[in-house]
Amino acid sequence: MLEFENVSKSFWTGTRRKVILDSVSFRVELGRSIGILAPNGTGKTTLINMMAGLEKPDEGVIRKSCRVSFPMGFTGGVAGNLSALENARYVANIYGMDPDYVESYCKWLCGLGEYFDQPLATYSSGMKGRFTFALMLALDFDMYLIDEGMPASTDVEFNRKAGDILREKLRTTTLVIVSHNPSVLEKFAQEAAVLMDGQLYMFDTLEEAKQLYDYQTQG
Numbered sequence: 001m002l003e004f005e006n007v008s009k010s011f012w013t014g015t016r017r018k019v020i021l022d023s024v025s026f027r028v029e030l031g032r033s034i035g036i037l038a039p040n041g042t043g044k045t046t047l048i049n050m051m052a053g054l055e056k057p058d059e060g061v062i063r064k065s066c067r068v069s070f071p072m073g074f075t076g077g078v079a080g081n082l083s084a085l086e087n088a089r090y091v092a093n094i095y096g097m098d099p100d101y102v103e104s105y106c107k108w109l110c111g112l113g114e115y116f117d118q119p120l121a122t123y124s125s126g127m128k129g130r131f132t133f134a135l136m137l138a139l140d141f142d143m144y145l146i147d148e149g150m151p152a153s154t155d156v157e158f159n160r161k162a163g164d165i166l167r168e169k170l171r172t173t174t175l176v177i178v179s180h181n182p183s184v185l186e187k188f189a190q191e192a193a194v195l196m197d198g199q200l201y202m203f204d205t206l207e208e209a210k211q212l213y214d215y216q217t218q219g
Helices: 044-052 084-094 099-110 113-117 125-138 156-169 182-186 206-218
Strands: 002-012 017-028 034-037 059-064 143-147 174-179 191-196 199-203
Touching: 002 044, 017 044, 017 059, 017 199, 034 182, 034 206, 044 143, 044 174, 084 099, 084 113, 084 125, 099 113, 099 125, 099 156, 125 156, 174 182, 182 206, 191 206, 199 206
Parallel strands: 034 174, 034 191, 143 174
Antiparallel strands: 002 017, 002 059, 191 199
């Protein structure tokens, strides 16, 4: 379970105070994957980083009673001067997993070929995104955090395998997916919410959430 209790978060932009959350309370239960719709600029990444523990609230409490992943695509936990192979083994040790397994899993999923042995600093953004996504899927979490869905990739085989893995993980884990695009959420979300004007509005279905989202963004 992941719970926000009276959580507030804001930033000073230099000209005004930008409010991400204003005394917001909600709970994500294990076994019910949720899709969060949020227009660009409302704080999607900040919200997902707070869930992961990468950013702290200004006020309120965030409680976690399960293993929550780092956000898909997060590169703060990998070193650019190390290869994908070295990063995979290093992170596996941090999480107490078999380095051989994590290395081989990432190598199979990424499809990076000889680049798997090259420093991440030499990768394109797409290659780095594929590696960090594969690394997240290789580790054992109860709840996976995804910002804007799968990383943009022209690699058809990677997209197919990663999509299949995500759908399989839905059987035993919980996904939290944040996006401005409702179609990204349709494949995975069972419940939905809308992040808007510093509040998070929870709904039982994505269709209900889309009605509010469409009204606010298109009205």
